[in-house]
Amino acid sequence: MLSRRLLLFGVSATAAAGAFAAGTRPSFAVPLPSEPWADRLITAARGQIGVTLLYDPSYTKIPYPGGDVSRFRGVCTDVIVRAYRDALNVDLQQLVHEDMSRAFSAYPKTWGLKHPDSNIDHRRVPNLQVFLKRHNAELALSDKGLDYQPGDIVTQMLPGGRPHILLVANLLNADGSRPLMVHNIGWGAQMEDVLFTFEVTGHYRFQG
Numbered sequence: 001m002l003s004r005r006l007l008l009f010g011v012s013a014t015a016a017a018g019a020f021a022a023g024t025r026p027s028f029a030v031p032l033p034s035e036p037w038a039d040r041l042i043t044a045a046r047g048q049i050g051v052t053l054l055y056d057p058s059y060t061k062i063p064y065p066g067g068d069v070s071r072f073r074g075v076c077t078d079v080i081v082r083a084y085r086d087a088l089n090v091d092l093q094q095l096v097h098e099d100m101s102r103a104f105s106a107y108p109k110t111w112g113l114k115h116p117d118s119n120i121d122h123r124r125v126p127n128l129q130v131f132l133k134r135h136n137a138e139l140a141l142s143d144k145g146l147d148y149q150p151g152d153i154v155t156q157m158l159p160g161g162r163p164h165i166l167l168v169a170n171l172l173n174a175d176g177s178r179p180l181m182v183h184n185i186g187w188g189a190q191m192e193d194v195l196f197t198f199e200v201t202g203h204y205r206f207q208g
Helices: 002-008 013-022 034-044 076-088 092-102 124-135
Strands: 154-159 161-171 179-183 190-192 197-204
Touching: 002 013, 034 076, 034 161, 034 179, 076 092, 076 124, 076 161, 076 179, 092 124, 124 161, 124 197
Parallel strands: none
Antiparallel strands: 154 161, 154 197, 161 179, 179 190
16 A cells, blocks of 8 residues: 555655555554643544545645645645644644744745745645744654654655655554654555654654
């Protein structure tokens, strides 16, 4: 299943096969203690599993604040945005838009925009990375799985230079070496053992 989803991102069959071989669906998982805010956040993210079934990066005009596309579809960032809204009443659409309005020059110019766009800015991984860093949420990267705590946000770089974002769950993988992750990499919201499947580019803890 993961190999098929990765091909949707233009990832080579070889890379997809390697990721699949690493194992993404553990037969069992070990509970990991977490703080109440993180429990709420993770519960909200896991609640999207079976609801968000489609990966769809299409540009869509949405209301502001509180705007969203249909929960049947979305991208990796939507998992994070929806979880913060549902669990902590934190609207990243509004927060990112306000921050970009104050400091537009601090944000990437990858998309050629000349001003903030509340329809899409919060749905782009590089923008969320800048926002989190500017709000003192950035933590050190580590190659040790247990350094990533429940409720943390992790960003990765997929082959081909495509950024990805995931939420650290409150369950460890079967051997207890790293937490599972909630994300949408092309086949809807899932919880999988993929923390180190791709290069980790960011580590954040944001309680809102």
